[in-house]
Amino acid sequence: MFLGEYSHSIDEKGRIAVPKKFRNELEKGLIITRGLDNCLFVFTDAEWQKLAEQLQKLPLTQASARSFVRLMFAGASEELLDKQGRISVPQFLREYAGIKKNVIVTGLFNRMEIWAEDAWTAYKQSAEENNSELAEQLAGIGII
Amino acid sequence: MFLGEYSHSIDEKGRIAVPKKFRNELEKGLIITRGLDNCLFVFTDAEWQKLAEQLQKLPLTQASARSFVRLMFAGASEELLDKQGRISVPQFLREYAGIKKNVIVTGLFNRMEIWAEDAWTAYKQSAEENNSELAEQLAGIGII
């Protein structure tokens, strides 16, 4: 399970160190792809398989579904950890996430996320401001 | 599985290098044909077979189905990788896709696509702008 928040950096070759705690789950292969709010999602092969099957079922004949599927599949990349436990992030994904130098790596149960540091800071702040609303919604769902 | 986005170029002889990661799946033969949204589709023989069966089931009384079937079948061309892992794209397909020099090759699970660079850039941008739908689709699939 992926948990926690880590502050790492990307080097000139586009490599990011994966937190040690996540490496065991990812060492057999991982998929990195576009996420929401301009972050990147990282899945294990098994998790990706489930997702890919769902995506593939969407109708090719519908233009909106087609563009969505294209963004997800063309925006994905199969990677392996190098001997130092890093992944290299393709340039088009770095551009998408606005990643220059400092990144935040977070764990979210079944996936890892990679954020440009300033994007993460901004996102977290706005999320905290909406915290009370959020709590109410959660209560409605019956979590708390 | 075909995944990712690659920036390649076409040479004067009409050849395009297939990304290394795709070659194993395509080395036994491939079909290249007109795709949707002015790109080219590339299938393995096996995938083409499946698709051809689907196409034959379409109701030929419907004008749109008829034209779609014509598009796919009449534009299809059987190709092999050369020893450098390239395919040569017939001229009428290059014209269809508006391919001059720079192309983007994308992986879409069971097919590869070839785009003129500027066409892909434009397509991707407009797809990203419809991001709110995207989030809803993801939620529907059960990622979040």
Next chain:
DNA sequence: ATAAATGTGGGGATAAGTGGGGAAATTGTG
């Protein structure tokens, strides 16, 4: 304080992508 583990940086070997010459095959024409 010392040792171990984790994260970062960069040199160098290896592989991938690109361009073009020339042989073989194909087509067309006298």
Next chain:
DNA sequence: CACAATTTCCCCACTTATCCCCACATTTAT
């Protein structure tokens, strides 16, 4: 049928990117 013209494909050479490896820095543990 012979020969020229064109196309196709194999091969070599070059450039650029990728990956492996070693080394250092920084943090954490003993």
